Amino acid sequence: MLSTKTMTAEQLYARLKNIKVGGSFCQFSLKKCQELVPLINEINRLKAEKNAVILVHTYVSPEIVYGVGDYIGDSYGLSKNAMETDAKTIVFVAVRFMGETAKILNPEKEVLIPSDYNGCDLADCIDAAKVRELRKQFPNHTFVCYINTSCEVKAECDVCVTSANVVKIIERIPNNNIYFLPDNLMGQNLIESMKKLGVKKNIEIFSGSCCVHRDYHVDDVLRIRTEYPDAKIVSHPECRPEVCKESDFVGSTSQMFKYIRESLSEQFMMITECGLSSRLNVEFPDKKIVGSCTLCPFMKSNTLADILRVLKNPTDKDRVIIDPELLKRAKKSLDKMFEYGK
Numbered sequence: 193m194l195s196t197k198t199m200t201a202e203q204l205y206a207r208l209k210n211i212k213v214g215g216s217f218c219q220f221s222l223k224k225c226q227e228l229v230p231l232i233n234e235i236n237r238l239k240a241e242k243n244a245v246i247l248v249h250t251y252v253s254p255e256i257v258y259g260v261g262d263y264i265g266d267s268y269g270l271s272k273n274a275m276e277t278d279a280k281t282i283v284f285v286a287v288r289f290m291g292e293t294a295k296i297l298n299p300e301k302e303v304l305i306p307s308d309y310n311g312c313d314l315a316d317c318i319d320a321a322k323v324r325e326l327r328k329q330f331p332n333h334t335f336v337c338y339i340n341t342s343c344e345v346k347a348e349c350d351v352c353v354t355s356a357n358v359v360k361i362i363e364r365i366p367n368n369n370i371y372f373l374p375d376n377l378m379g380q381n382l383i384e385s386m387k388k389l390g391v392k393k394n395i396e397i398f399s400g401s402c403c404v405h406r407d408y409h410v411d412d413v414l415r416i417r418t419e420y421p422d423a424k425i426v427s428h429p430e431c432r433p434e435v436c437k438e439s440d441f442v443g444s445t446s447q448m449f450k451y452i453r454e455s456l457s458e459q460f461m462m463i464t465e466c467g468l469s470s471r472l473n474v475e476f477p478d479k480k481i482v483g484s485c486t487l488c489p490f491m492k493s494n495t496l497a498d499i500l501r502v503l504k505n506p507t508d509k510d511r512v513i514i515d516p517e518l519l520k521r522a523k524k525s526l527d528k529m530f531e532y533g534k
């Protein structure tokens with residue numbers, strides 16, 4: 193059973209007081225922490241009583257990350273946590289496709305999603321019918337879907353990937369003809385990576401993109417380079433190829449976190465969602481984050497109140513329910529990911 197330790201407002205404030213994202217002042221005061229702590233302690237008590245685990249994506253608000261999260265990470269790390277947990281219930285605080293992935297990997301467990309606003313620009317830009325149509329057009333291609341896709345889309349594809357393993361997996365797929373969906377910008381970055389590695393692949397890509405990452409332009413990067421010549425520029429592969437080319441490091445959320453933890457530099461510009469900058473403020477208060485960041489409205493729609501609600505009294509609307517046949521087909525593409533990603 194997970195710990196039921198209670199948290200004081202002072203302890204929470206000590207964690208959150210360095211967060212500067214969203215302005216130059218910290219938005220967490222001791223008073224705000226005093227308001228949040230009763231809710232946090234009630235969630236932690238209930239989760240132990242109900243044998244639940246709370247998985248939280250880094251992009252979710254800091255009071256959730258540091259108040260109630262049992263595991264914090266990126267989509268790859270959290271899907272591994274979901275596979276390994278003994279808990280009876282998984283509360284997945286992120287977006288729908290991540291909760292669906294947890295359910296596909298744990299069909300016998302209850303998976304709850306707290307927010308109703310749980311879409312994702314990428315996952316919502318393509319459906320199963322479109323994939324079937326593309327498969328007719330490209331019959332000799334291996335269809336690779338980014339994990340940011342619905343269960344129905346995963347069921348129509350051959351292999352799933354995350355931003356943490358996409359390059360390694362594409363390299364290992366025996367077929368040289370690949371159709372990558374749905375992120376066009378990540379697909380372009382992938383083509384560049386294959387060129388750099390000297391790996392010959394014919395990669396077709398779909399037209400989707402993420403509102404959070406496509407909003408950065410190379411001019412933003414060049415301006416920061418001029419203003420802060422010592423800053424390391426760190427980007428997510430959902431960013432534009434021109435942005436990635438100008439960056440010092442490109443990787444998934446957890447890979448970016450690791451790069452900064454291990455870097456000797458003191459200044460960084462984070463070209464990704466604000467949640468990562470908040471975590472860096474908390475966990476590496478001596479490292480300076482320069483420039484601005486962007487918010488994912490879907491991830492940020494999760495609240496402590498909704499987490500408490502789904503733990504207390506879940507309804508079918510909060511549960512991830514997937515038809516068993518569909519789940520089996522979608523699981524094949526995830527199984528391939530773990531097989532190629534080893």
Ligand code: 13P
Pocket residue numbers: 265266267268340354355356402428430443444445446
């Ligand atoms: P990660 O795989 O880095 O968690 O990214 C998921 C995502 O949605 C990024 O926008």
Ligand code: SF4
Pocket residue numbers: 287311312313314315340402403404405430465488489490491
């Ligand atoms: Fe989807 Fe973009 Fe939000 Fe990631 S940041 S969950 S890709 S909308």
